[in-house]
Amino acid sequence: AQKVTQAQTEISVVEKEDVTLDCVYETRDTTYYLFWYKQPPSGELVFLIRRNSFDEQNEISGRYSWNFQKSTSSFNFTITASQVVDSAVYFCALTANSGYALNFGKGTSLLVTP
Amino acid sequence: NAGVTQTPKFRVLKTGQSMTLLCAQDMNHEYMYWYRQDPGMGLRLIHYSVGEGTTAKGEVPDGYNVSRLKKQNFLLGLESAAPSQTSVYFCASEASYKQYFGPGTRLTVT
Numbered sequence: 001a002q003k004v005t006q007a008q009t010e011i012s013v014v015e016k017e018d019v020t021l022d023c024v025y026e027t028r029d030t031t032y033y034l035f036w037y038k039q040p041p042s043g044e045l046v047f048l049i050r051r052n053s054f055d056e057q058n059e060i061s062g063r064y065s066w067n068f069q070k071s072t073s074s075f076n077f078t079i080t081a082s083q084v085v086d087s088a089v090y091f092c093a094l095t096a097n098s099g100y101a102l103n104f105g106k107g108t109s110l111l112v113t114p
Numbered sequence: 115n116a117g118v119t120q121t122p123k124f125r126v127l128k129t130g131q132s133m134t135l136l137c138a139q140d141m142n143h144e145y146m147y148w149y150r151q152d153p154g155m156g157l158r159l160i161h162y163s164v165g166e167g168t169t170a171k172g173e174v175p176d177g178y179n180v181s182r183l184k185k186q187n188f189l190l191g192l193e194s195a196a197p198s199q200t201s202v203y204f205c206a207s208e209a210s211y212k213q214y215f216g217p218g219t220r221l222t223v224t
Contacts, residue, residue, distance in 0.1 A: 009154075036192050045204065045215040052211075093155060093210070101147050101172060102206075104156035104212060 002027045004094050006105035013082050013112055021077040021108045023092030029053075045091075046098040051075065069093065075094065082112045106114045120205050120216035127195045127223045135190040135219050137205030145208040146188040147172075147179065150201040151218075157204060163188055187215055195223045 013019045022041040025034065036048040049059060051068050057067045063080045079086055089109045093102040121136040139145065143164045149157040151157075159172030161180040169180045178197060179191045192199060200223045206213040 039214075043202070043220075044217050045214065047214075048213055072151040090181075093159055093217070097211075101149075101159040104158075106154060 002016045002029075002032075002094050002096065002103045004092050004103055004105035006092055008108045009106070010109045010111070013110070015084060015112055015114050016081050017112075018080050019082050019110065019112075021079075021090050021092075021110065023077065023087065023105060025092070025094045026076065026092060027074050029096040032094060032096045035095075036066065036075075036077050037091045038088045039045065039091065039107070048090075054093050056062040061089075067105075079110075082110075084112050084114055086110060088111045092103060118147045118202075118205060118207055118214050118216035121186040122168045122219060123217065124220050125222070127155065127192075127221065129196060129223060132168055132191070132193050133195065133221075134192075135203055135205075135221075137188045137190070137207075137216055139188075139214070140187070141207060141209065141214065142211045143207035143214075144185070146182065147208070147213065148178075148190045149206065150174065151204060152201050154182050160190065160203075169207050195221075197223045199223050 005024045032052045032053045056068050065078045067076045076082040089107045091107045092105045095102050134155045147162045149158045149161040158174050160178050163169045163182040166185040181189045203219045204215040
């Protein structure tokens with residue numbers, strides 16, 4: 001069975017603060033894929049990143065960075081210098097294979113205030 | 115290239131009514147999925163399809179039926195709507211381990 005836990009239900013920060021969203025996963029598969037999606041107030045799901053289990057390199061994309069650690073089964077997401085436009089619900093998700101559905105965490109609601 | 119589209123965007127049903135949600139993708143993807151999103155629950159899989167003519171149950175299939183008669187379309191049916199089916203429904207198609215989501219359908223059952 002697979003499970004994704006996002007323990008932080010809601011986070012509120014002031015603009016320009018750094019914020020880290022936690023994601024802990026459980027799986028018995030040796031090959032798996034981890035994802036982060038953003039859901040802004042408009043409701044659509046925006047793909048942010050995919051990482052496979054064999055690639056533990058951290059990734060940086062602009063103000064976004066991801067820290068994948070197999071030893072702790074975590075795939076955390078950091079936003080540097082947060083902006084109001086970062087306000088959204090962020091979902092971490094896991095799948096073992098193509099053709100398998102994503103197992104989503106319950107999401108973390110991030111509010112960035114001016 | 116429209117990606118994944120969903121029809122309708124909003125709908126209000128009375129208990130016991132039926133309806134069909136349509137998902138269409140123009141990316142020639144084999145895999146398609148229907149999820150529902152409820153507050154505080156994340157997205158949960160209702161049904162999925164790994165190819166034309168095939169469907170399978172997901173985590174929360176009760177009260178729903180699906181059909182995949184054409185590769186590009188994946189239909190989700192509610193035969194007798196219940197208030198517990200009030201939710202936002204997302205369709206997705208997948209290729210190369212990446213899922214592409216539609217804009218969602220907000221369904222209210224009164």
